[in-house]
Amino acid sequence: MALYLKAAQILEKAEKKQGALKTLVYDSKFSNIKQLFALACETQKYSCVLQQIIESTKLLKHTKLKMPLAKVLVYDLLMGQGLKCGGSWKSAMMKHRPRLQAELARMKVRQKVSRNEDLLPASAQQSDQHQLPRYVRVNTLMTTVEDVMDCMKRDGFTYLGQAVRLDNLNLKGKNFVRDLHLPELLAFSPKTDFHDHFLYKAGHIILQDKASCLPAHLLNPPPGSHVLDACAAPGNKTSHLAAIMKNKGRLFAFDLDAKRLATMSTLLLRAGVTCHQLANQDFLKVDPDCPQYKDVEYILLDPSCSGSGMMCLRDNAPADEEKEEARLASLASFQLRCLNHGLRFPRLKRLVYSTCSIHRQENEEVIAACLKENPGFRLVRLLPQWPERGLEPLSQCLRASVTTTLTHGFFVALLEKHKDAERVKNTPGVQKSNVEVTPSDSSVVEGEPAALVENSDPEEKLTSAAAETETSPNKKKRKKRKNKQKTTEKAD
């Protein structure tokens, strides 16, 4: 039956992080969107429980069904409204119904609970309570924040002003605010749905979580610059970069997955992006010395990750710890290779690294390893007022979470090339002091990209001043060395 097949396809795509569940449902063009959304959402919520039932009853072996479809059918049979299909699926499911029901009952007895929802992992139960605001990024390539706000007011929404504290983002009913960190971001109450709104369909607004807006905002490439988005599909960050660049300059975007890239192409068209050049290519095989990329100064790297920060994916965490450790190690090694590769672009100034993972292995550990291997780069301290920092000692980076920042779980680091990177590379003594990753390390630059300065914190200024004083003698030595070098060159 079409409903079950569609729901299974959507669940599979959501698990592979090919898009948010809601977006996938709305993009499916299914005739009964509400019915499909309810089924996919509930099946996803109970995914962990359903998987256990299916595995302990060996349903896949007995029926030859694939896991996503089996989950949808078992959900509707045991917890939903009863199977609405006929034919071979119905007869297979009815044959196994007593065993499936018995397994569900056994799970409840084992966990000493009576309701289905009590079987959900704590994180999934929590996610019901901690609903995130509906964030709307205004696409400044197509419209202005003011025009979108006026349109929302005409649609019956009430504007409460610019948020000044995070708890101003806890909204109810038809209220909305402007975000306190990102100028083109509006926040609405969690249940607000804009998938059918004409502004969304026309590409004037992008439905993007606040944390996912941070990388492009922090990289902040100026109009006219050459920018590279290394792992770009489905392209929300690419369109954000294009908006910041005002469609001026060159925006190279790569992705390995042709299907995701095709979706991205449609989305970029809808968003009015024109400065991009898409390529279905492995970023690790892009030659940094190729003349086409010689002027790339900014890179956004948002590589594949575990997705452990995405609220909707948390209940899918595999139970096998060893397997999970191996998966994280392999992801971290891929992420580090991408980072190291990105830093090889000859004119690179800044690279922003982000993941929607909450694991240290994919975040701080990757950055620390990269700093060790690339002494010519250092971390930029980001948004001093942001409440959740990278785990010590990398507090220059940002973390985001449902509870502290009212976003999905996320991590962002900004690496910047030292002005004197070449000299650092060639000076063993200086190189050594750069590889220690400590809070007072010289691989850390205090300060903000020009457009990001928030209310400055006196303590921050003191630290910068101290860092400046500390490095002064080194500066003098370097100057002396430079003069000496010049003299030698002249003599040559």
Ligand SMILES: C[S@@+](CC[C@H](N)C(=O)[O-])C[C@H]1O[C@@H](n2cnc3c(N)ncnc32)[C@H](O)[C@@H]1O
């Ligand atoms: C986290 S997603 C990127 C999301 C995207 N930045 C956005 O905001 O819409 C990671 C992407 O990296 C792609 N990818 C994985 N390995 C890659 C590689 N070696 N080269 C290029 N893209 C890769 C995946 O296909 C996937 O689309």
